[in-house]
Amino acid sequence: MSSSYNEPYDASVLRDGLFVEKSAFVSGAGSGIGRAIVLRLVELGMSVFGTGRRVEMLEETAKRAGGKAGTFTYKPCNVRETEAIEALVREVGEAQGIDLLVNNAGGQFFAPGTQISRRGWDSVIDLNLSAVFTVTKAAHPYLKARRGSVANISLSGVDRGSMGLAHSIAARAGVLGMTRSLALEWAKDGIRLNCIGPGTVVTEGLAVEAARPMLDRLVEATPMGIPTSVEEVAELVAFLASPAGRLMTGQLIQIDGAAHLGPGLHMIAAE
Ligand SMILES: CCCCCCCCCCC/C=C/C(=O)SCCNC(=O)CCNC(=O)[C@H](O)C(C)(C)COP(=O)(O)OP(=O)(O)OC[C@H]1O[C@@H](n2cnc3c(N)ncnc32)[C@H](O)[C@@H]1OP(=O)(O)O
């Protein structure tokens, strides 16, 4: 693996102060893509609230957000605990409003369909689909009040399928369907919803040496041969929330070096 895969990438094109007096709710804010989104939004002047299960990870995000134009506050919560996450969204919505909701918390394991148990299937669907609906629905009144927007962090290949990810692709395809349906229902409220499909992103889970064979395969499946950086995902989230994204809704934007057009992960099912 080239060591440059994991280096910070300057993707910033948006202007300073863009999001002053705006507020965001970001799930999975304590690591990887979610942390990068928080840091960029705060840099652009936003008041960002973040959640995730591990408080120490959120603390680290807060440390890195210190001294920037906006603010970062947080509280740990499991997005799969419906009543708790609904209450948290209400608390944040009442306290600071919500101009932008980022559904980023998620994850899965790689396995051929024959090795996914019913419980494994349900876990992945619960985290990556049902919890996204719960959070989005809970945020609706606050998004409506601000004519806000939603960015759902999805997965490259969601509209085509991927070996080894039947459960996750099914969940994210469900999110895409939900996104397009709510984009229609909520257009009258001025609310926009989009999905972003990153390709391989070298975050915590993939950066460890043990994940190196998987990472090599993922890069092999990426025609441009370059993993997606967390910074370019963050910039796209910010762009979609900005005035320049005013008419963008119901979209799937894949930021993946053409992975969704490439050979796919055929090697996984062969194992
Ligand atoms: C078109 C081609 C495109 C090519 C490019 C692709 C681009 C996409 C690249 C995607 C890159 C992805 C990277 C990463 O994933 S990085 C790693 C990030 N970390 C994670 O994602 C971890 C996420 N995992 C979890 O959060 C949890 O494991 C999960 C929610 C999935 C389950 O949590 P839960 O606590 O509910 O689960 P349990 O541990 O109780 O287990 C429940 C059942 O699930 C089964 N299970 C768990 N792991 C596995 C496994 N590895 N294989 C098979 N089954 C598994 C477990 O056994 C339980 O079932 P049973 O009770 O029946 O045993």
Ligand SMILES: NC(=O)C1=CN([C@@H]2O[C@H](COP(=O)(O)OP(=O)(O)OC[C@H]3O[C@@H](n4cnc5c(N)ncnc54)[C@H](OP(=O)(O)O)[C@@H]3O)[C@@H](O)[C@H]2O)C=CC1
């Ligand atoms: N890395 C990649 O290659 C790609 C990732 N993605 C997707 O991007 C999103 C971010 O992933 P990434 O940054 O890479 O990976 P991480 O594992 O770093 O991020 C996942 C985040 O979600 C949080 N999370 C997971 N489960 C829950 C839960 N039940 N309740 C609350 N928070 C939860 C985690 O925090 P905590 O554990 O503290 O709860 C963590 O901060 C995920 O949806 C992922 O599937 C999409 C394409 C490619």
